[in-house]
Amino acid sequence: MTLQRLCGWVIRKARVGRVLILEVCGNNTKPYVLALREDRDRDLFHIAEGLDIGSALCFEGDLAPLQRSKRGVEYSVSKIEVYAKPIEPLPVDISGKVPALLDTRIKYRWLLVRNPVEKALFKIRAGVLKAARKYLEDNGFIEVNTPKIVAAGAEGGATLFKLQYFEREAYLSQSPQLYKQMLISSFERVYEITPYFRAEKYNTTRHLNESWGIDVEQGFINSLEDVLQTAENLVVYIVDYVRLNYKEELEILGVDLPKLSTPFKRLKFTEAVEILRSEGVEVSETEDLSDVAERKLGEVMAEKKHYLYFITGFPWSSTGFYYMREESGVYTRKFDLDYRGLEIASGGQREHRYEKLVEAIREKGLNPENFEFYLEAFKYGLPPHGGFGMGVERLIMKMLNLENIREAILFVRDRTRLIP
Amino acid sequence: MTLQRLCGWVIRKARVGRVLILEVCGNNTKPYVLALREDRDRDLFHIAEGLDIGSALCFEGDLAPLQRSKRGVEYSVSKIEVYAKPIEPLPVDISGKVPALLDTRIKYRWLLVRNPVEKALFKIRAGVLKAARKYLEDNGFIEVNTPKIVAAGAEGGATLFKLQYFEREAYLSQSPQLYKQMLISSFERVYEITPYFRAEKYNTTRHLNESWGIDVEQGFINSLEDVLQTAENLVVYIVDYVRLNYKEELEILGVDLPKLSTPFKRLKFTEAVEILRSEGVEVSETEDLSDVAERKLGEVMAEKKHYLYFITGFPWSSTGFYYMREESGVYTRKFDLDYRGLEIASGGQREHRYEKLVEAIREKGLNPENFEFYLEAFKYGLPPHGGFGMGVERLIMKMLNLENIREAILFVRDRTRLIP
Known part of the structure; x- marks a missing residue:
C-alpha cells in the first residue's frame, strides 16, 4: 500500500466516542473518510477537531485495511495540511442531508459540486x-x-x-x-x-x-x-x-x-x-x-x-x-x-x-x-x-x-x- | 488487398498519352491518384474524362501495386460514382500550383481545404x-x-x-x-x-x-x-x-x-x-x-x-x-x-x-x-x-x-x- 496525497474539502465532521470522522470530498466522487482516534493520533486529531465544514485540505494516507464506511473510501491518515478555511458558514448544506431547492442549486452550483x-x-x-x-x-x-x-x-x-x-x-x-x-x-x-x-x-x-x-x-x-x-x-x-x-x-x-x-x-x-x-x-x-x-x-x-x-x-x-x-x-x-x-x-x-x-x-x-x-x-x-x-x-x-x-x-x- | 470505397473532390486532371490521371482529395491529407487507361478501363476513362475540377465523387479501388506517384497515394479503380458537379469554375486554384493571397485564402477557406x-x-x-x-x-x-x-x-x-x-x-x-x-x-x-x-x-x-x-x-x-x-x-x-x-x-x-x-x-x-x-x-x-x-x-x-x-x-x-x-x-x-x-x-x-x-x-x-x-x-x-x-x-x-x-x-x- 503506497502513501497517497489527496486533497479536498471537509463536508462532514462527526465525533463517535473517541473517534473523529472527517468526510472530505475531492477528486473521487465518493468522499474520503478519515477516522482519527484521540489517543492514537493526538496531533492529527486536534488539527481535525479545529476544522470547520468547508475547510480545504490535503492529507497523506493509505487506504484503510477495513473498508467499513458506506459513505466513502476510508483512509488511515499520517498528515493533514490545511489550505484554506471558510470565513463564513456555508450557505448550503454540502453533505446532502438537507436537499436544496433548484434556485439555490443553480445559484451555488460551483459550491454544491462538493456534494x-x-x-x-x-x-x-x-x-x-x-x-x-x-x-x-x-x-x-x-x-x-x-x-x-x-x-x-x-x-x-x-x-x-x-x-x-x-x-x-x-x-x-x-x-x-x-x-x-x-x-x-x-x-x-x-x-x-x-x-x-x-x-x-x-x-x-x-x-x-x-x-x-x-x-x-x-x-x-x-x-x-x-x-x-x-x-x-x-x-x-x-x-x-x-x-x-x-x-x-x-x-x-x-x-x-x-x-x-x-x-x-x-x-x-x-x-x-x-x-x-x-x-x-x-x-x-x-x-x-x-x-x-x-x-x-x-x-x-x-x-x-x-x-x-x-x-x-x-x-x-x-x-x-x-x-x-x-x-x-x-x-x-x-x-x-x-x-x-x-x-x-x-x-x-x-x-x-x-x-x-x-x-x-x-x-x-x-x-x-x-x-x-x-x-x-x-x-x-x-x-x-x-x-x-x-x-x-x-x-x-x-x-x-x-x-x-x-x-x-x-x-x-x-x-x-x-x-x- | 481489400477493395476500399473512398470519396473526395477532383483537384487535378491530366492526360499523359493514353493515361488519364485524376487527383482526388478526400480524407487523406495527400490526394488519391487514379490512373485510368483508355484501352483498358474504357468506361471509367470516359467518366473521368468528363469531370471538371471540383467534382465530388466516390470510387472503389485497391492500393496500386506500384506506388509511383509522388503527389499522392495511387489506386487501381474499379468503379466511379459522381455525386456533384460544380456549376461554375472554382474561384481559387485547389491544386496548390497558384498560391492564393491571404485575403483570398480567408474568403475561400472552406473550399481551399481541399488543398x-x-x-x-x-x-x-x-x-x-x-x-x-x-x-x-x-x-x-x-x-x-x-x-x-x-x-x-x-x-x-x-x-x-x-x-x-x-x-x-x-x-x-x-x-x-x-x-x-x-x-x-x-x-x-x-x-x-x-x-x-x-x-x-x-x-x-x-x-x-x-x-x-x-x-x-x-x-x-x-x-x-x-x-x-x-x-x-x-x-x-x-x-x-x-x-x-x-x-x-x-x-x-x-x-x-x-x-x-x-x-x-x-x-x-x-x-x-x-x-x-x-x-x-x-x-x-x-x-x-x-x-x-x-x-x-x-x-x-x-x-x-x-x-x-x-x-x-x-x-x-x-x-x-x-x-x-x-x-x-x-x-x-x-x-x-x-x-x-x-x-x-x-x-x-x-x-x-x-x-x-x-x-x-x-x-x-x-x-x-x-x-x-x-x-x-x-x-x-x-x-x-x-x-x-x-x-x-x-x-x-x-x-x-x-x-x-x-x-x-x-x-x-x-x-x-x-x-x-
Whole structure:
C-alpha cells in the first residue's frame, strides 16, 4: 500500500466516542473518510477537531485495511495540511442531508459540486463529451471550430441575440448549421461541440438560452438513413460509455441506465400525427409538434418499449430552409430524435442543389443576399449531405432522469439568469 | 488487398498519352491518384474524362501495386460514382500550383481545404485540441463548460463586446477566468477549450477578435511553480503528439518540429526589461511588454537556444486584479509563456484571500458589487490556485511557422471580417 496525497474539502465532521470522522470530498466522487482516534493520533486529531465544514485540505494516507464506511473510501491518515478555511458558514448544506431547492442549486452550483450527487452529475457530463468525441473521431469525423459571432441566423430572426460588432450589427450563432454545411466542401465528415445561443423567451423545464450541442455533418450520403444511423450509433455509444465507465456515479444518482439497441424506431411525422389524434391530442399537420404533443407521444411509444425513436418527414412549412424537400414539396427529410418524449436531436438531409436552395430561401421569405457567403459553397461540387445537432443538456437530462434541464449545466442562462 | 470505397473532390486532371490521371482529395491529407487507361478501363476513362475540377465523387479501388506517384497515394479503380458537379469554375486554384493571397485564402477557406497544404493545417489543429484534452485528462483535470454570455468582464471594459440579453445588457466572455476560479471551490483541477471574444480594435498579424483558448485552472498549489510545470508539460505534450502523429502533414507543410525539453527558461520581468534596454528597446517598468518588445526578446532568447520561455513577476500596474501580489505590492505572480517572441499563454497564481481580493478590485478602480457572484466563492474555503489560458491559434502559428494568425483558423473574425 503506497502513501497517497489527496486533497479536498471537509463536508462532514462527526465525533463517535473517541473517534473523529472527517468526510472530505475531492477528486473521487465518493468522499474520503478519515477516522482519527484521540489517543492514537493526538496531533492529527486536534488539527481535525479545529476544522470547520468547508475547510480545504490535503492529507497523506493509505487506504484503510477495513473498508467499513458506506459513505466513502476510508483512509488511515499520517498528515493533514490545511489550505484554506471558510470565513463564513456555508450557505448550503454540502453533505446532502438537507436537499436544496433548484434556485439555490443553480445559484451555488460551483459550491454544491462538493456534494457527491452533484459531482457525479458533472463527472458524467464530462464523460458524455468525451464519449461523443471518441465515437466521432473513430468514425472519420474531424473536429472543427466555427464562428460564434455571425452575420446571419440559421434558425430565423426571432431567437437571435444581437450584438454590436465594431460599426456593424452581428448576432450570436444559434447553431453551426450553415458553417458545418459549407465545410462539406472539403471535409467528408466534421463535428463540433459548441455553445448554442437562442433568445427564446419562454421559461420551461426543457429550454436554456445558452446550451451546448454536439454538431455533426457528413457528406457523400446515399440517403437520410446514413445520417439516422450516425445519430443512433452515437447515442448508443455515449450511453454505453457512461454505463460502463461511471458505475459509481450512476449508483450515487440512483440511475439504472439500460443498454440500448439499434435500430431505433423510425416513425413518420404523419404517423405521429395519427397516433396523437387517436389519443385526443390536437395536432396540426403543417406545424412542428408542441412540447405537450412530444411528451404524449413519448408515453405512447414507451408502452411499445420504444424509448428512443426518430420522427421523420416533417412538413416543409415547419422547417428551416436548408432541408431537402421530397418531390411533392410538402414533406422534407428533416428528422427529430426523441428520448422519452423530449427532442434531443434535430437534423436531416440538406438541400445541396444551388438552384433549389435559392428557391427555398425565397419561399421562406428570406433574402438570398444575406446568405451569399453560404450559397456560394453550393456552386463548387457540394455532395449530398446531412447531419444533426444533439443537445448535450437534453441528452443528459433524459439519461439521468432529471426533472429540469437546468440541473444538467454548471451555470444557467435563462430568461431571468445572467449570474453567476 | 481489400477493395476500399473512398470519396473526395477532383483537384487535378491530366492526360499523359493514353493515361488519364485524376487527383482526388478526400480524407487523406495527400490526394488519391487514379490512373485510368483508355484501352483498358474504357468506361471509367470516359467518366473521368468528363469531370471538371471540383467534382465530388466516390470510387472503389485497391492500393496500386506500384506506388509511383509522388503527389499522392495511387489506386487501381474499379468503379466511379459522381455525386456533384460544380456549376461554375472554382474561384481559387485547389491544386496548390497558384498560391492564393491571404485575403483570398480567408474568403475561400472552406473550399481551399481541399488543398493538401490547407488540409494538413486543419488536421494538425484538430490534433492540437485532441492532444491537449488527452494530457489534461490524464493529469486529473475535468472538462467544464462556462457561460459565454456574462454580466461582467474578466479583462476590463475596453475590449468587451456588448449585447442585449432580454431587458438587460450583457457581454461576451473574454475568457472563462472568473468562472474557472469559482469552480476551484469544488474541483481540484478544471479545463475548458473555449472561444474568447475580445473587441480589440487593432489589426495585427497576431490578434483575432474571436479566438480559441485552452483554459486550465488547478487548486491546492504550493507555489506558482506548480502552474508553470503544468503549462510547460502541456506544450511539450502537444508538440510531441503532433510531431509523432502528423508526420505526413508536417512534411507537406515543410515544418521540422523539434522535440522540446523542460524546464523552459524562467525569466523575471525585471530581467526581461534589462535585456531589452541593453538592446536599445524602450521598455516601461510598469507596463506590459509591447509586441515589438516581445519580438525582440524572442530574438535574444533564441540566440541562447531558448525558444519557449516564461516571463514571470509582472508588475501589478500591468495585470488583472485577480493575480496574487508579492509582499512588496509592486510585482505579482502573473506569467506569460512566450514562443519565439509571441505570447502564447498567460496566467499565474491567483489571489485566493477574500479581503485581499476585494482590496485589489477597488485598487483597480472597479466596483466589487459587479463581482459579487465571483467574490462569494472566496468565502468558503477556496484553496491557493492558479492557471492559464493558452491561445490555440497562437500556439499553432508558432508551431507551424505561420506568418499570420489568420492562417490558423477556418473562419476569421477581425476588425473587418464578419463573413464568411
